[in-house]
Amino acid sequence: MPKLKLTDATLKALKPPPAGQVDYFDNLLPSFGVRVAFTGTKTFFVFDRVGGKLKRMTIGRYGPSPLFGLAEAREKARTFKASAERGADPVDEAKREAAAAEASTFGKAVESFLARQKSRLAASTLREYKNCLTGQDVADWKDRQIFSISKADVKGVLDKIDKRGKPSACNHALAHIRLFFNDCIDRDLMEHSPANRVKALHDNTKRDRALSADELAIVAAALRDDDATLCVMYGVNDVPPLSDTLRDYFLTLMLTGQRRAEVAGMTWDEVHDLTGKDPRWELSGNRTKNGLPHMVPLSPTVAAILQRRKALGDAERRKAEALAKRDGGEALAKLNSDAVFAGTLHNTNRAKVALDSRVTAVAKAMGRPALPHWTGHDLRRTMVTGMNEMGIAPHVVEAVVNHISGAAKAGVAGVYNRALYLPERRAALNAWAHHVAALEPTRAS
Incomplete structure (x- = not known):
């Protein structure tokens, strides 16, 4: 096997053999060398005895970062030889180090x-x-x-x-x-946190934004009416588009008062009796913030929205089934038939931007300024505030939104008070839906 003084110049000058591979040993560090394959690949190696047997240990390929340079390869070879001299297997050690390094990414x-x-x-x-x-x-x-x-x-x-x-x-x-x-x-992966002593950029002031009746009327109009009605009734021109899925999502958010992620993640196996006398939405504990199962009675308005979504979903499925005969099932595989608001869960912020454009257009047509900043969660707070103003008992309102912090459910009282108030909850949600349906945006005087 040839020997030579390995330098970057000699490494670059080494030509690949016509077939197989050739090993070149370094004059400066015994048992260290480079293997040149016929493909042109150059790989550093080192030999030493491990457990009494001569073992060849691959260090890595020659090349720019992240591959090995000559100086780095020589240092790695010395480390390998030092491990072998103390009786350890340097290859196993290197694998453990690499695994530990990967685990700490x-x-x-x-x-x-x-x-x-x-x-x-x-x-x-x-x-x-x-x-x-x-x-x-x-x-x-x-x-x-x-x-x-x-x-x-x-x-x-x-x-x-x-x-x-x-x-x-x-x-x-x-x-x-x-x-x-x-x-x-x-877990002893690090000693100091980079988040230590980093200050929040904003005060954690608890939000208390609830839309006024006039503001809610504008939002409801932007959601409730189609584009043609908005043009005729309110004089809204160039109506920003909003998909049927997003319209139905925000309406359900407004009329049920449940959390955004809960509504966006609604599945058909959670919805029951849409066309019967007891339409309801049942959430398991792993879908709620407090970890408790929750049942939401559905007003006729929300039941109708979900029936429409079901019909649209069934139509999409029939279309996908027809296409499946042509493309081998790819279209059907892509259809998530279990999600009521498919695609909404991970895009609620983007969806809100689309709704804001539409709401602003309605407000402008009414001669009003754009609504001050509000969030989807504010619709939940708006419903709670509105129900209380309508005279609905606070413990019923708390039950509607699955709160356990009210006087009727908190502490020791909550242990004994297992009442579900289902009839009262249904009446409250029906009354809220009627209230929202009766709202009309007014023009600025």
């Missing part, structure tokens, strides 16, 4: 964190953590060692979210990131 640590939190958190809360820790804002952290992520990196992520005009999401992201890194410290 941000992506792998997040994967482990979410798996361990699955049994501890409600499904909706776990989804919030997943969206934060695997989303685009931290995408460039995925393959980085967690200890390499700095305080400046954390601040950079918060700045991204803040620039999108999402103050609440910005604060939530900091809370999620902080808990994740604290968990990494508890």
